[in-house]
Amino acid sequence: MTDDAVIASLAKAVEAQPDDVPLRLHLAQLLVNAGRTDEAVTQIAAALQREPDNASARRLMTSALTPADPLAAYEEELSDIVPPRFTVPADERPEPVAGEDDRIFDVERPKVKLADVGGMVDVKKRLDLAFLAPLRNPELRGLYGKSLRGGLLLYGPPGCGKTFLARAVAGELEAKFLSVSLADVLDMWVGGTERNLHELFLTARRNAPCVVFLDEVDALALKRSKTTSTGMRTAINQLLAELDGMEGDNDGIFVLAATNAPWDVDPALQRPGRLDRTMLVLPPDAPARASILQYHLRERPIARIDLDALVAATEHWSGADLEHLCESAAEYAMHDSITSGTVRMMEQKDFTKALGELRPSTGPWLETARNVAMFANGDGQYDDLAAYLRRRKLL
Structure with missing residues (x-):
């Protein structure tokens, strides 16, 4: 007798004896095995109506409502050959952490110092005035009543070293460093973002002196007049x-x-x-561009490079642009070596080719900044930006 015939016979028996719960559950089990889940659920529900506390009926209902995994049987059969999916061997599982070490933000100790930052003389002076000098001179700090709290907003074109500068400040002080972006604190649940921000500052207070770096802060603290999200308003x-x-x-x-x-x-x-101080971080000037180019070429095979010509040709280029220039020149030299079969040094002609193809990424930002300096600087907040644009004859 086929399975369908057995199920049909049992269905008639259940119809004749509707209060026979074991018989109804036996029929339901056969229906589950046959893949007829909807019919099985109907039979199990009828059994539970008569015996709500029937453990077998509850287990069978759970089984019927749980999607079957078509690979489970094969996994069990081949368990001696193929390891199970989605498991981590016991010897590879990370050790649990607890206490203050169990936190969502990583605390770093950067190794870079301000001496590693090319140019930015004005920015370094401002940092020394606001934070570095007071921290190094605790007696004078006490005499003048200077606190160690405060903030500085760095703004400027992308790729000009704002993040690197923040790490260098922490390294200069031998202080802890916390770098945070919107993705690190944003939470989909109500109140989650606020909790993450609180945890961020709790972590910084436990590790003081500490430099907290808020990257792309405009995404985290957009003007409340520009956002309709209640969640973002409360986060700000x-x-x-x-x-x-x-x-x-x-x-x-x-x-x-x-x-x-x-x-x-x-x-x-x-x-x-x-963030009561604002500092413009500009594209590197000529000495800084020379320093950046030398840094990115220090371990590359170079010969007959006219550094002064490269510096003159890269005005308005960001530090990231200069790094890309060196990478592109290296590609040309490497491709030539592969094609010719003879390894050669990177030369000026490689940089000339790269300069012919690349453009500085600061152009769109400078255009936007020009409009701001011309039409949105009524309170003088962007006077330093306007002065820079005038010096470069962009305003």
Whole structure:
């Protein structure tokens, strides 16, 4: 007798004896085995109506409602040959962490120093005035009543070293470093983003002196007049409260924030005691470009490179652009070596080819900045930007 015939016979028997729960469950099991899940669920539900506490009926209902894994049987059969899916061997599982080490933010100790940062003389002076000198001179700091709290907003074209500068500040102080972006704190659940921001500053306070770096801060603290999201508004409010130290003492915490679009940052973020200083990080000047090019060529085979000509040809180029220039020149030299079968040095002609194809990435930013300096600088906030654009005859 076929399975269908057995099921049909049992169905008639159940119809004749509807209160026979074991018989109904036996029919349901055969229906599950045959893949007729909907019919099985109907039979199990009828059994549970008569015996709500029947453990066998509950287990069978769970089994019927759980999607079958077509690979499970093969896994069991081949378990001696093929390891199970989605498992980690016991000797490869990470050790559990607890206490203050069990946190969502990584605390670093950068090795780079300000001496490793090419150019940026004005920015380094501002950092020394606001944070570095007071930290190195605790007695004078006490005499003048200078606190170690504060913040600095770095803005400028992308690729000009804002993130690298923040790491260098922490390295210079031998302080801890926390780098945070929107993705690190944004949470889909209500209140989650605020909790993450609070945890960020708790971690910084535990590790003071500490440099907290808020990357692309305009994404985290967009002008509240520009956002219709209640969640983002409350996140900005939480960030402001943390910067004010309402949730704890911020002494020894220096906040560095970076943005390409300071005109999109909520103005409340730049009030005294928060990110109360703003510094323009410009494309590297001639000495800085020479330093950056030398750095990226230091381990490459070069010969007859006219560094002065490269510096003159790369005005308005960012540090990232200069790195790309060196990479492209290396590609030309390597391709020539592969084609000819003879390895040669990188030469000026490789850079000339690269310069003919590449363009500085700062162009779109400078165009936007020009409009801001011309039409949105009523309070003088962007005077340094306007002065730079005038020197470069862009304004």
